[in-house]
Amino acid sequence: MATEQSPLLRNVRNDDIIEPLDMGESESRPRRFPFGLIAILLLVIAFALFVIFVPHNTPYEVEPWPTDLSPKIFSHLKALNEIAKNSTRNSRSITDGYNASAEYIISNLINKTNCDVKLQYFKAPIWEKEKEAELNVSFGSPDEIVAFQGGIDFWSMRDGGQAASLISQKVVEIQDPLENKTEWNVQGKVVLIQFGNFSVWDAAYKAEQNKASAVVFYNSPDQTKLSYVRVRIPEWKEGDPLMNIPVLAASNSLGRILKISSSINITTYTKVFVTETFNVICYLNNYGNKKNTIVLGAHLDSVPAGSGMVDNASGSATLLQILLTLEKQLYKPKNRLVFAWWGAEEIGLGGSRHFVRELIKSKEKKDIAMYLNFDMLGSPNYIPFVLQGSDAPPDVRYGSIKIQQTLESVFDNLRVPYDISEMLSGSDFLPFVQNGIPSGGLYTGSSEIKSINAQQAFGGIANAPLDPCYHQACDILDNVSEDAIRITSKTALEAIVNFGTMKNLRNYLYEE
Template identity: 35%
Template sequence: MSEEKIPLAFTDYTSGGSSRHRSIHRRDTHRTRYCCYLWIIIALMICLLIGAAVGLVIAFGKSDSSDKPLQEAFKVNNALETLKQLQYIANDFDLPSRSVQSGYNKSAEYIKEQLESAGYNVTLQHFEVPVYANLAEGQAVFTAKYSDLTFTWTFLEGSEYAVMSYSGSGTADGTLQLVNGTACDEGDFTDFIAGSVALLDYSNTECSLYDKASNAVDAGASAIVMMRDENTASSGPPTSRIFGGGPEDTVSVPVLGSTYQLGQKLLDLIVLSQYTLEVHIETSTSVTIATTYNVLASTTHGKEDSIIVFGSHLDSVPAGPGINDNGSGSAANLEIALALARNNLRPKNKVMFAFWGAEELGLLGSIYYVDNLSDEEKESIALNLNFDMIASPNYVRGVYNGSMADEEIRTQCETIQGLFEQRFIQKRLNYRIFPFTGRSDYGPFIDPETLIPAGGLFTGADDVKTEEERQTYGGFANVALDTCYHQICDTVDNIDEQVYEEMMDAAAYTLQVLMMQDDLKSYLNNNSTITY
């Protein structure tokens, strides 16, 4: 006997079990099964919809600000990509540069587009600037000879001396005379003989180079030579600007910068002979007026009367693409602004991200911004943070010294300084203190006529690394912290990525703390709140 197979569908055996009845019962059973499946599917869909709704309620019930602080939100690779873009822009010019005369405008357009794509309302602040040009690059003349003797020393432009930015144009002949002291005081020129060529100390920072040169011109100097000191003996001849900030703030006589070695040779020639040393100098320069602009972008959230200006200069010198000076500061500035936006952070104090133009022409962008603030606008700015060269290849980690500021804002500057220091200590990183010298865009803010507290980071320019610093940071002693400072080799290869990330972290951390203070100005005045 074969085994009877049990039907798959329910069969009503009590009715006699005709085939017709079995067929009907199968259809009913299939229909029942399909209905069960349908109800299951509907139930699952309802659950999914309910879950999604609950998720939305939870999401919108919370603050739309991310819990991730800025120091965890920024991405150094994004900043490095921006540096590549700035290099591409510089490369569009015969001499790769992002100066006002070449790639600055394209750099500013790129930054503006990035900020606008992140939702920022960007303002362009236009202003006029005097643009300096050396019309005879490599063709200046600097010779010396003793009076009544025929032998002449001819010095080499580029390796021994350079024409300094905003040097006057013309020819000068005169006795080379050493000016004792800093040249910052008119009294230093008491014994100066009008018509002589003034030999000055370049490296002393008690006053600006323009002030030194102006004092020399007022004393009757026919030309000026500024020599490096022993602390910068390994650096080439300086080309720094001799400029006071406005079209009229230039010097009318030739100004040269000399290496330490040439300066010592000139001193020996002056001291070791009974003859006077007569020098001949020729330069050919010009200053023309151009229009440029700052790029400014503010957060929509935050107190209008408690603004943090987070700044960096975007332009380079004409001689190079300026990727460390100061693409590094501006790329970090941009990435921190974008990180704030993409993480939906809502600062309690408004942040204005500023990309200054024409810094390399004499801090002109930041000076113009500060000079055009109303009293009410000036009062609304709580502080300035400045980032200028923060990825130097032979770096030190530098924090600006708040105690160097005017007494009225010193405590506030020291509070800012303390936050940077606190972050380095948290990360177990060594750092050193740099004094405020007024040679970057914090200068107009801490000026005694403005008195807005400031702070910032710096990894070094033509400062020379000491043996002690080499032991602390590595790298090379007796070599400039950035050997490509203001040169064509300041490219993307001139960046130390590790220190760059560390400096960006300290910048983001400090901004995070400051922008989330309930009473920022009180916080700045009470630096005892800082714990190390």
């Protein structure tokens, strides 16, 4: 009933019961209150309010909930794909491509929703490589120079330093880089260290502090691939240092050769610097208990290599269309919903880490009941995955398992087969679970290979990656699976409405 839904109408009805008032002895006024007139007036007001409010609250004016969000999601994907095409290096990474993507989201939020839109700015470290480093080694006399091949024998490590040209440098091997008793005599020399059970940042930074000219980390005998590790403080934030001297990763054989070399030449073509970027956040403040806030997030940035249509325009567009659908349906959650499009996810979860840090600073973290993550929802050789709650730290494991179970039950109700994927690293749920907020999410796969069993259960291509274009230039619009988007968007919408409407969300997510 409409009158039960509107507190305004309820108040008017209560006001109907008016006690007779003592208006004093004045002759010019009637001693009795004009109930008839007031009653007519109230009827007129009630009718006016009925006309104004009731149509918006009845199911008749609102269209039925859509069964398939994918056509609208694809219209967002097309827009984001155009943005990528028109931006630097055809990417929606941290520069103009990201800003234009954010503008697209923001204009939708402002024009089509009741969001309180907030742009949350933060600093992010950037590392750029113009081309691969060059390295050659001298033996005995300077005339005997052997050149090694960049990209195969060695490469510039990610976040590893500024461009440099180092000629005839001596190599000094350090055995135990974090042992603090021995002085390092490495000024103006190249420090050689075998990868081991220590932080690459700590070792490289120690070399830089001791005025080394460069660092080469080389593989242990059992490591066959060059390292992808970043030379950066984990959870880097504004004010933290960056690596300035060149840091290279090398094969085990090159490492062994460097030990017996007389000198080494290194040229690198890299750049590290700090830039500013931002999260786009929609606070739906009109409805729902703020103390039980549900944060829903998708990272909006791509890798520099391409337009990032699966990773993660798919999650960003899905989240946007879910919000637009909820607003169009005049959905009124019991728990406040916050929609977030994270910046700089591909640069070490920059945006979500900043968001959680700010929650802690402003003491608003206690208001956040849970987080749902949407990263890669349209992988071409997809498996619909629910993130595994038992991977979360002990303090939020119970709630994260509950979130997983809810997502599973939505898949069950939709009769869609699904699988479970680890929730250990690699996306924006991490800062939430690490800071006491139960989390979960959906995912459709990246470089994992589809087994024959999985092919039988989910279709697609066996013995092939779930997304062969993961983090590559070919992650374009054609890479996105319409079926995957249809399935995951439907599941996400139902799950969000489930959680949004849940009466005792805290009781559900937190053990007594």
